[in-house]
Amino acid sequence: MDYIKEKAPPVREERLRACNAYGGSCGNLVEKSKKGCLNGIKRKFSQTQGCQLNLSLAIINTIRDAVVIVHGPVGCGGASLAQAGVNKGFQKLRDSNARGLIWVNTNMGENEVVQGGESRLRDAILHAEKEFRPSAIIIVNSCVPAIIGDDIDGVVEQAQKEVKAKIVPVHCEGFKTKIMASAYDAVYHGILRNLIPHEKIIQDEKTELETLQEKYRASRTVNVLNVSSMSRIDEYELVRLLKAIDLELNILPCYAHPDDFQKATEAALNVSICATHDDYFVEHLKEKYGIPFILRTIPIGVQYTNRWILDIAKFFGAEEAAQRFIDQEVKQLEEAIAPFRDIFKGKRVLIGGGEIRVVANAELLHYLGFEIIGLRAYHYDQFADEMLGEQDIIKQIPFNVATGQPFEQANLNHNLKPDLYVGHVNTNVWAAKQGIPVIPLFHQSQLFLGYTGIYEFARRLARILRNPSFNRNLKDNVHLPYFEEWYDKDAFSYIDESELQA
Amino acid sequence: MSNFIDRPRYLCTMGGAVSTLKALPRAISIIHAAAGCGGNFGNALNGAAGYLGSGYCAGQALPSSNVFERDIVFGGEERLEEQIASTLEIVDGDLYFVVTGCMVDIIGDDAVSVARRFNQQGKPVFAAETGGFKGNAYTGYDIVLSTLFRDFVEKRPVKNKKIVNLFGLVPIQDVFWKGNLNVLKDLIQKLGYKVNTFFGEGETIENLKQAGEAHLNIVVSDVYGVKSAKIFEEVHGVPYIVANLPIGPAGTKEFLETVGKALGVDELLISTVIAEEKARYYSYVERLADVYNDLDFQRYSVVVADANYAPALTRFIADDLGWLPELVVITDLLSEDEEKLVAKKFTTFSSGVIPKVVFDTDTSNVSKHFNKAWPRNNNNRYFNAFSPAFVFGSSLDREFSDSLGAAHLSVSYPISNRVVLDRAYLGYSGSLRLIEDVIGLLVGSR
Numbered sequence: 001m002d003y004i005k006e007k008a009p010p011v012r013e014e015r016l017r018a019c020n021a022y023g024g025s026c027g028n029l030v031e032k033s034k035k036g037c038l039n040g041i042k043r044k045f046s047q048t049q050g051c052q053l054n055l056s057l058a059i060i061n062t063i064r065d066a067v068v069i070v071h072g073p074v075g076c077g078g079a080s081l082a083q084a085g086v087n088k089g090f091q092k093l094r095d096s097n098a099r100g101l102i103w104v105n106t107n108m109g110e111n112e113v114v115q116g117g118e119s120r121l122r123d124a125i126l127h128a129e130k131e132f133r134p135s136a137i138i139i140v141n142s143c144v145p146a147i148i149g150d151d152i153d154g155v156v157e158q159a160q161k162e163v164k165a166k167i168v169p170v171h172c173e174g175f176k177t178k179i180m181a182s183a184y185d186a187v188y189h190g191i192l193r194n195l196i197p198h199e200k201i202i203q204d205e206k207t208e209l210e211t212l213q214e215k216y217r218a219s220r221t222v223n224v225l226n227v228s229s230m231s232r233i234d235e236y237e238l239v240r241l242l243k244a245i246d247l248e249l250n251i252l253p254c255y256a257h258p259d260d261f262q263k264a265t266e267a268a269l270n271v272s273i274c275a276t277h278d279d280y281f282v283e284h285l286k287e288k289y290g291i292p293f294i295l296r297t298i299p300i301g302v303q304y305t306n307r308w309i310l311d312i313a314k315f316f317g318a319e320e321a322a323q324r325f326i327d328q329e330v331k332q333l334e335e336a337i338a339p340f341r342d343i344f345k346g347k348r349v350l351i352g353g354g355e356i357r358v359v360a361n362a363e364l365l366h367y368l369g370f371e372i373i374g375l376r377a378y379h380y381d382q383f384a385d386e387m388l389g390e391q392d393i394i395k396q397i398p399f400n401v402a403t404g405q406p407f408e409q410a411n412l413n414h415n416l417k418p419d420l421y422v423g424h425v426n427t428n429v430w431a432a433k434q435g436i437p438v439i440p441l442f443h444q445s446q447l448f449l450g451y452t453g454i455y456e457f458a459r460r461l462a463r464i465l466r467n468p469s470f471n472r473n474l475k476d477n478v479h480l481p482y483f484e485e486w487y488d489k490d491a492f493s494y495i496d497e498s499e500l501q502a
Numbered sequence: 503m504s505n506f507i508d509r510p511r512y513l514c515t516m517g518g519a520v521s522t523l524k525a526l527p528r529a530i531s532i533i534h535a536a537a538g539c540g541g542n543f544g545n546a547l548n549g550a551a552g553y554l555g556s557g558y559c560a561g562q563a564l565p566s567s568n569v570f571e572r573d574i575v576f577g578g579e580e581r582l583e584e585q586i587a588s589t590l591e592i593v594d595g596d597l598y599f600v601v602t603g604c605m606v607d608i609i610g611d612d613a614v615s616v617a618r619r620f621n622q623q624g625k626p627v628f629a630a631e632t633g634g635f636k637g638n639a640y641t642g643y644d645i646v647l648s649t650l651f652r653d654f655v656e657k658r659p660v661k662n663k664k665i666v667n668l669f670g671l672v673p674i675q676d677v678f679w680k681g682n683l684n685v686l687k688d689l690i691q692k693l694g695y696k697v698n699t700f701f702g703e704g705e706t707i708e709n710l711k712q713a714g715e716a717h718l719n720i721v722v723s724d725v726y727g728v729k730s731a732k733i734f735e736e737v738h739g740v741p742y743i744v745a746n747l748p749i750g751p752a753g754t755k756e757f758l759e760t761v762g763k764a765l766g767v768d769e770l771l772i773s774t775v776i777a778e779e780k781a782r783y784y785s786y787v788e789r790l791a792d793v794y795n796d797l798d799f800q801r802y803s804v805v806v807a808d809a810n811y812a813p814a815l816t817r818f819i820a821d822d823l824g825w826l827p828e829l830v831v832i833t834d835l836l837s838e839d840e841e842k843l844v845a846k847k848f849t850t851f852s853s854g855v856i857p858k859v860v861f862d863t864d865t866s867n868v869s870k871h872f873n874k875a876w877p878r879n880n881n882n883r884y885f886n887a888f889s890p891a892f893v894f895g896s897s898l899d900r901e902f903s904d905s906l907g908a909a910h911l912s913v914s915y916p917i918s919n920r921v922v923l924d925r926a927y928l929g930y931s932g933s934l935r936l937i938e939d940v941i942g943l944l945v946g947s948r
Contacts, residue, residue: 045588048566051538073604073634074507075514079542081916082549084509085897100901102866106506113608113635124506131508131866143536144604144635147574174538175570175605404541404562407592426544429556430563481530481559483594494588 001283007153008171009189009280012179013039018381020049020178022401023408023492026375029399030389033382037500038401045494049403051174053140054079055183058228060170061101062254064091065135067128067165068103071121071152072142077105090444093232094255104128108144117145118155125159125167136195136258138168146173166258168194179379180403181276188281191253192288195261221248222312223267223291225278228254229354229442230449237450238273238299241309244325245318253281265289269315273298273308273449274356275383297387298356299449301364302330304387329451337368340458343465344369350416350431352376352400352409353424353441355384361422361441362394363387368458373416376400376409378424400491406430410480411491420465435475437468508864509898511808511833511915512675514634517543518642519601524560525673525680525701526710530595531559532627533566534582534613535603539634540564550897551915552677552922565589569606578611586620586627596707597654599646600629607633621653628653638835640726643672647730650710652737658714661740666690666765667698667713668720670727671747676810677917681926686722689748689758689929692775693767703924714738720761722747723810724843725836747810750818750933751780752852779930786934790941799944802888803827804906805857806868806895807914809834812859813847815894815913818933820855823940827857828888829875831868833914836861868895868902892940909943 003009012018019038022029032038053070057077060068070077080103088100104127106112106120121139128137141152156167172186206214224238239249250263264270270285270293272278282293294315299308306326313322349370351358355377362372372394377384380401388399398416402408406427413421413434421431421438428438439461442448447456513521516535520543523531533540544561548554556563567585569578582600589598600617617629630649632642647669668686673679683702690697698709698716719734719742721727731742743764748757755776762772793799803825805816812832819825832844841861848859858875862868872888879885891908893899897918903910912920913927913936926932 043568044584045592046537046566046568046585047562048533048540048544048564049537049562049568050541051536054538054542069506073514074510074512074638075517075539075542075634077542078510078513078517078550079545081509081511081898082545082918084916085900085918102509104506104508105510107510109635109637113604120506127506127508144608147605147608175536175574178537178568178570180538403537406561406563426556426562429561479558481563481593481595483592486592494592 001280002287003189004192004284004288009182009185011177012182012185012381013177015185016381018179018181018379019401020379020403021495022380022399023495024399025396026388026391026399027395029380029401030385033380033385038380040499042496042499043405043494044496045407047405047407049405050180052172052177052180052183052186053077053142053174055180056140056170056172056187059183059187059254060138060140061087061103062090062228063136063138064095064098064255064257066258067132067134067137068101069121069124069128069137069139070103070105070142071117071124071139071145071150072106072108073144074105074107076142077103077140086444090232091255095257102132113144113148116148117150118152121145121150121152121155122159125155125163129163129165134165136168137163137165138170138190140170140172143173143175146176166194178403181379184277185280187253188284191261192281192284195258196265197262217248218266219268220246220316221250221267222269222271223250223252223264225270225272225281226251226254227274227277229444230254231444231446233447234449234453237447237452241299241305241450242312245309245313245316245322247312247316265291267291269294269312271312274354276354276356276379276381279383298360300357300360301454302333302367302451303363304360305450305454306330333451333454336455337458340462341369343462346371347419347465348373348416349420349422350374350376350413350418351422351441352427353422354378355380356387357441359384359387359391363391364454364457365422366391366393368461370420372397373418374398374400374412376402376412378403398491407482407486408491410434410482411487411489414487415491420461430480432471433474433478433480435472437464437471439464508866510638510863511896511898512639513543513546513642514638515636515642515645516601516603516632516634517546518639518672518675519630519632519646520560520564520642521547521639521674522643522646522672523599523601524557526597527706528558528596529707530589530593530598531564532586532589532598532600533564533603534569534578534585534600534606534611535566536570536605537566537568539603540566546916547674550918551674552917552920554674554922559593559595565593574605574609577609578606579613579616582611582613582616583619586617590620590625590627596626598625598627600627601632601646602629604633604635607631626654639675640672640834643675643726644729647727648733651713651730651734654711655714655734655738656711657738658712660715661717662715663717664694665696665698665716666718666720667716667740668722669699669730670721670723671810672726673701675808675915677915677922678925678927681924682928682932684924685926685929685932689754689775690720690761693758693762693765693771695765714740716740718743718764720745724847725809725834725840746847747814748929749814749927749936750822751783751930752821753814753817754779754929783930783934787937790937793941793945797944799941801825801890801892801909803891804868804872804893804895804908805830806833806893806899808832809836809840809844811914813844816848816857817851818936819894820851820853820857822933823937824853825892826855829872830857830859831871832859832861833863834861835863865898868899869905872902872906911939911943
């Protein structure tokens with residue numbers, strides 16, 4: 001893969017033939033995905049979702065010592081208003097001096113739509129430099145400058161000569177794609193082009209011993225690619241898992257400092273916890289710097305945590321040590337989980353969120369004793385085929401691919417009547433109003449990953465199930481905005497396959 | 503005038519339109535825009551608005567045409583028509599309102615005509631062009647209101663002398679709008695009038711539909727809702743007055759007198775209402791006479807707020823609370839005339855306090871204005887410090903507040919560090935809540 005010479009990456013409809021509209025069985029989905037025939041399905045009724053720009057900000061807003069410039073009308077990036085406070089707290093978990101989220105909006109009005117917004121962008125860059133002296137200035141480009149033809153790369157090239165901060169343009173115009181996850185490629189594209197040196201930096205002169213020590217250290221260092229929905233304690237758990245096989249971690253890209261990306265080229269291996277998040281980045285690092293990668297699974301649940309560790313151990317020839325560690329961990333975990341199993345036994349659950357996480361949670365919740373009755377994913381692509389295809393127990397259950405689309409979720413919940421909903425932020429409210437107990441699929445202050453994550457998740461589940469009165473009361477007192485007839489229809493009846501591209 | 507903005511405290515025109523519709527009972531927004539616009543609003547109208555939540559049909563439930571590249575090339579009207587039809591099938595609302603985003607406005611989709619076709623078939627579907635580049639959220643509020651006043655409110659040639667409408671308090675942008683409207687309705691009811699506010703507790707879309715029978719429109723803002731009031735007058739022949747947004751006894755007295763006079767209410771009734779309310783207010787405030795004086799609870803203050811709240815709040819702080827507001831930063835995008843109108847309000851405080859007032863949209867400029875307003879300590883042994891201090895602002899102003907070592911209360915949008923339900927800060931009763939919150943912070947560590 002090498003798109004790095006291009007100013008912008010291709011969108012995922014083109015690159016991965018990803019889809020965000022589907023309703024059918026899990027088995028059928030995997031089959032269709034493998035044949036590559038999911039692209040082009042649409043909806044006759046749709047609800048809002050997110051765009052590449054929103055999701056790009058989810059990563060970019062975490063980068064420390066950076067100023068974000070949203071190039072567009074004043075509302076673009078407005079979601080950051082809700083993030084500024086909590087974001088600072090999370091940055092401080094990595095660096096107590098962190099400044100938190102600072103952004104500037106270029107406030108394009110009618111004049112700029114007619115005359116172009118390039119000078120406004122330039123002013124914003126110079127302001128960001130002068131006012132905040134950040135290490136990086138990251139520009140997210142919105143729909144309007146894209147359609148009126150602002151040459152943001154030209155502006156950046158000129159401004160970079162005058163500005164010390166590294167300027168990173170990110171081409172994430174919302175209207176270009178329906179697959180919100182294209183954002184990951186857009187952000188990594190900007191990072192690869194602007195924060196990672198094109199050639200290896202020549203180090204100062206070092207003694208032979210120092211060079212050897214550094215080489216050894218690099219040979220035992222892996223880049224672990226985090227996601228913005230992870231917590232700091234999730235990261236500590238991953239550090240613990242890989243320390244067991246004597247590895248050092250360089251954690252990127254979320255909450256990293258712009259300079260940390262330089263180090264990314266020195267690691268022995270890139271490890272992803274979410275293939276659909278990272279494939280663009282690791283493929284390019286392999287292509288350009290020869291760094292191999294592992295992009296297979298997410299360390300959620302016993303089966304996938306074991307696999308995640310073993311895949312990495314295999315690369316370093318440490319399988320035996322890893323297996324010993326795993327056996328010990330699993331044994332201890334089993335004992336710890338045992339008291340909860342009766343509470344979970346036979347309870348029916350519907351899971352919604354990012355594809356990889358949802359499929360891994362199906363395995364985890366099955367392990368804990370739940371019956372999985374439906375899955376929903378924000379989008380679907382080839383990266384979930386292995387994990388979804390191998391879970392025989394869920395082959396026949398419905399899989400709904402939908403970025404949000406709470407009307408389909410409400411229909412499924414109404415008709416399947418789960419005892420628990422495990423869901424993505426902003427989807428949980430709708431299940432709650434249907435009276436269903438809810439546990440968030442992720443939470444930026446809670447532990448989900450690795451073996452301790454399984455225990456903590458189980459502990460929280462038992463707590464939430466113990467008294468779901470809050471949601472039960474909601475059901476009796478508030479209504480979802482859909483006509484009763486909607487619940488009599490098939491949940492997928494507004495999904496239109498007529499223009500399916502084979 | 504306009505430039506880039508360091509952390510703007512409002513969404514775009516469409517964001518303001520969607521938030522206005524979100525606050526209107528059983529009104530359904532249909533977004534004709536790219537897929538992310540609504541999703542972006544979702545967080546700004548929940549987590550940044552005192553945890554308002556997704557509402558009846560907002561958040562991720564917002565119907566949206568989600569047009570993308572192909573629709574932008576070939577035009578999105580067909581997709582919009584499909585979306586309106588399917589929304590009417592699935593979503594249960596009393597009123598459907600199509601709002602448009604930048605892209606479809608730029609390519610010239612005629613959403614208003616598409617909506618009109620549904621309207622002509624008897625469906626309550628309305629539309630306005632609300633492309634984000636037209637202005638900020640306040641612009642969106644006025645566009646939605648004036649469209650509804652023109653197209654939805656029924657013509658009533660015969661007026662009811664006992665009914666008034668009240669607007670200008672921008673829902674969500676005033677995070678306390680719902681509680682505040684309760685207070686204002688209650689005050690005017692005491693003068694003997696029924697009040698439609700369209701967004702208030704217990705109101706339905708019928709209150710809006712019947713609003714044409716009102717005798718007077720009361721706009722509680724110098725700048726917001728005024729355009730809509732003019733259109734209302736043009737279409738329905740209802741005159742309007744601008745009344746001050748009242749916080750505390752001083753401001754509320756003026757409000758009641760202004761409104762009472764415009765409605766021709768008996769002066770004795772007005773003064774009785776004022777006297778009763780004030781007596782109640784002081785029966786509570788009297789309790790603080792001890793602690794205020796024992797612990798010296800006078801504070802220097804900075805106010806960072808919008809054009810509606812800043813004058814009302816500052817007046818309360820100066821004239822009722824007896825504090826010293828030294829600097830006021832108004833963060834809205836205003837025209838020069840509007841700035842003059844708003845600035846005038848700070849020159850007539852009965853306490854004689856005259857704060858420095860600046861108009862600046864940029865968050866990081868607040869501290870610069872402060873440095874100009876109050877000298878720095880250049881290592882002087884004796885220094886008249888800005889201390890003790892209190893900052894009234896949004897959650898974005900905490901950092902500035904920390905830099906002063908001041909206490910901070912979020913009262914203006916965005917508010918992400920408080921939960922707001924039916925709390926009100928207006929009138930006599932609301933200012934008691936404000937005092938509880940403010941003095942509550944001062945005793946919080948005891």
